[in-house]
Amino acid sequence: MDNKTKEIVELEEAARRIRESTAKLPVVKMGLDVLSNETLAEDILAAMDQPPFSRSPLDGYAFRGEDSAGAVRKNPVYLNMIDKICAGEEKQLVVHKGEAVRLMTGARIPEGADTVIRQEDTDYGKERVALYRSLKPYDNYCFQGEDFKKGTLLFRKGSTLNFAAIGVLAGNGMQEVSVVRKPEVAVVSTGDELQSPGEPLEPGKIYDCNRYLLLSRLRELGIHCWGVQVRDDSYAVTGELRRQLGRADAVITTGGVSVGEKDVMKDVLQKLEAEILFYGVKMKPGMPTKFALVCGKPVLALSGNPFAALAAFELLGRPMLNALMSSDWLELRRTNAILKNGFGKSSPVRRLIRGKYKDGSVWNPSGNSSGQIASLAECNCLIDLPAGSGPVAPGSKVELLSF
Numbered sequence: 001m002d003n004k005t006k007e008i009v010e011l012e013e014a015a016r017r018i019r020e021s022t023a024k025l026p027v028v029k030m031g032l033d034v035l036s037n038e039t040l041a042e043d044i045l046a047a048m049d050q051p052p053f054s055r056s057p058l059d060g061y062a063f064r065g066e067d068s069a070g071a072v073r074k075n076p077v078y079l080n081m082i083d084k085i086c087a088g089e090e091k092q093l094v095v096h097k098g099e100a101v102r103l104m105t106g107a108r109i110p111e112g113a114d115t116v117i118r119q120e121d122t123d124y125g126k127e128r129v130a131l132y133r134s135l136k137p138y139d140n141y142c143f144q145g146e147d148f149k150k151g152t153l154l155f156r157k158g159s160t161l162n163f164a165a166i167g168v169l170a171g172n173g174m175q176e177v178s179v180v181r182k183p184e185v186a187v188v189s190t191g192d193e194l195q196s197p198g199e200p201l202e203p204g205k206i207y208d209c210n211r212y213l214l215l216s217r218l219r220e221l222g223i224h225c226w227g228v229q230v231r232d233d234s235y236a237v238t239g240e241l242r243r244q245l246g247r248a249d250a251v252i253t254t255g256g257v258s259v260g261e262k263d264v265m266k267d268v269l270q271k272l273e274a275e276i277l278f279y280g281v282k283m284k285p286g287m288p289t290k291f292a293l294v295c296g297k298p299v300l301a302l303s304g305n306p307f308a309a310l311a312a313f314e315l316l317g318r319p320m321l322n323a324l325m326s327s328d329w330l331e332l333r334r335t336n337a338i339l340k341n342g343f344g345k346s347s348p349v350r351r352l353i354r355g356k357y358k359d360g361s362v363w364n365p366s367g368n369s370s371g372q373i374a375s376l377a378e379c380n381c382l383i384d385l386p387a388g389s390g391p392v393a394p395g396s397k398v399e400l401l402s403f
Contacts, residue, residue, distance in 0.1 A: 008280035008287070011350065015319045017277045018291055022298050022323035025183060025249060031176045035166050036222050038179035039327040040159045046152040047172055049145035056103040056116045057142050061129055063100040065115035065137035076123070076130035085110065100129050109141065116140040147171075160329040183324040186244035187214045187227040190237055190255040190264065191304060194229055209373055210254040210302075210309050217313065221330060223321060232256060234264040238271045245297050249324060252317060255304030257288040265290060265301045274299065282387070283350045286312035291320075298324075306373045311352045311382055314403060332382075332401040337362040339383065342394035347385045354379040355400055362400055379403075 009017070027041040056062065063079055071077040079100040085091050087106035095101055095112035103109070103116060114137045123130040148154065154168060155161075161169070161179065169177060189211040197207050211227040218225040230240045237256065244251050256265040269276060274292035281289050285308030290301040298320050302309040318330040338361045343353060355362040356378045364383060365375035381400045385392065392398065 006279050008282055009278045010282050011315060014278050014281045014289075014291065014316055018298070018300075018316060018319045019323045021277055021293060022250075022320055023296060024326040025181050025324050027178050028181045029176050030179050030181070032166055032170055032174065035161050035177075035179070037329055038161050038182060039325045039329075040155055040157055040161055041178040041180055041326075043153060043157050044155040044169065044172070044174075044177065046148045046150050046154055047174070049150050050147040050171055051142060051144060054109045054144045055142045056105060056107050056109055057140055058116065058118050059105050060103060060116045060118045060140065061100045061122060061131075062103050062109050062113035062116050063095060063131075064097060064113060065135055065139065067098060068115065068117065068131050068134045071131040071134045073132040076132050077134075078125075078128050078130055081125060081127050081129055102126075102129075114138055114141060158326065160327055162329075180326045182223060183249040183321060184247070185218055185223055185225040185321075186248035186251045187211055187218070187225060188237070188240055188244060188251060188253045189227065189229050189304075190232055190253060191229075192232045194255075196229065209306055210304065213306060213310060213373075213376075214252060214254065214302075214313060217310070221318075221321070232264055234267040234271065237264055237268045241268060241272060241294070241299070245294055245299075248297075250298045250300070250320060251294075252313070253299065253301045254309050255302075257290055257301050257303055259288075269294075269299070269301075272299075281312070281316070283311075283315075283352060284347075285352065286315070287349070289316060291316065307354065307376060310376065314382060314401070315352070332403070334399060334401055336397055337400055339364065339392055339396050339398045340394060342396070343383075343385070343392040346391060347387060347389045350387045351385040351389075352382045353385065355381045355383040357381045357400060357402060362398065 068077055079098055082099050082101055083093055084102035085107040086104045093110040095110050101110055115135050117131055117135055121133045189208050193205050194208040195205045208229055215225050215227050230236050241251060256263045269292050272294045274294045276292045279290055280287050286303055288303055289312040292299045300317055300320055302312050322328055322330050337357055340361050340363050343364055353364055354375060355364055357380055365378045381402045384399045384401060
């Protein structure tokens with residue numbers, strides 16, 4: 001254990017150390033039917049033209065565009081019908097001058113035809129069709145490869161595969177791709193005072209909200225996770241962390257990070273022979289947040305106060321998860337907003353307060369103590385107040401981080 005065991009760093013430095021020290025998870029093959037925001041581990045080239053043939057974008061009739069010259073409703077142009085093609089059908093047809101083919105949306109446009117008229121601009125003819133509009137060649141014509149051509153780079157290695165990207169991969173005929181798998185995370189809540197929800201509450205006890213708060217947040221972010229509760233005993237916590245590190249890719253703890261008699265995480269990290277990257281962060285709440293590596297696996301130790309735990313998770317847990325996935329899709333979005341109701345306290349150190357953002361304005365809900373939980377339900381951002389700033393007047397511009 002080196003001097004980092006007592007080092008308190010700026011928030012940006014803490015995030016940098018997390019990103020640079022956390023090892024990327026292995027690459028695996030996954031089917032498109034189970035993908036959800038994984039990080040692509042290979043470049044993807046188009047295996048085919050998309051669409052793979054020239055097709056109709058609507059229900060109508062295909063013909064040579066020049067044949068519709070002068071057509072109006074009072075003086076239509078008539079063409080002879082030679083066949084009908086539905087989407088998915090393959091017919092070897094050639095459309096000659098004065099001829100038309102009935103087409104359904106998505107059907108291949110036959111050879112010789114270069115225009116499609118929507119059916120509403122015809123008499124819906126079956127043997128002979130009347131055209132009520134004049135069109136130019138290639139009106140209503142979807143060209144083969146107009147979306148992308150075979151060999152086009154569709155996605156670079158490192159891209160996040162959201163729903164739209166997965167749709168493109170499916171359209172490219174792919175069944176599976178190589179991705180960095182998502183992490184499996186254990187949440188360990190510590191404290192003799194904790195009881196699980198549903199149990200009769202004993203005198204002096206509180207319900208363990210942090211475990212459920214963090215587990216729910218991780219699941220919202222698409223991370224597989226589970227939680228356990230352990231008493232404030234350094235040997236018990238050490239043993240539990242060893243068990244969880246044998247199963248999980250990362251462990252998040254809550255409680256036991258300060259300097260009280262029952263704050264056991266310092267002793268636990270020593271017992272685990274952890275490499276401590278920082279021992280605290282210059283921010284309020286969440287100053288006692290710690291980060292360490294145990295046998296190469298990340299351990300993020302958060303405060304036992306609910307808002308402090310949530311704020312530190314959003315600011316430092318996300319970079320940890322991104323590093324594991326070799327991704328940036330969990331990065332918080334920074335923006336500016338007008339603080340409608342102000343904030344009456346000075347901020348000797350950097351302060352994060354809960355906020356509710358909407359349409360360029362942000363409100364600071366009542367109940368800002370790091371141990372208060374009710375106002376968290378209204379919170380969708382963190383308001384970032386710089387160190388050394390005074391009270392913030394209503395109507396002031398502030399910087400915030402949106403969840």
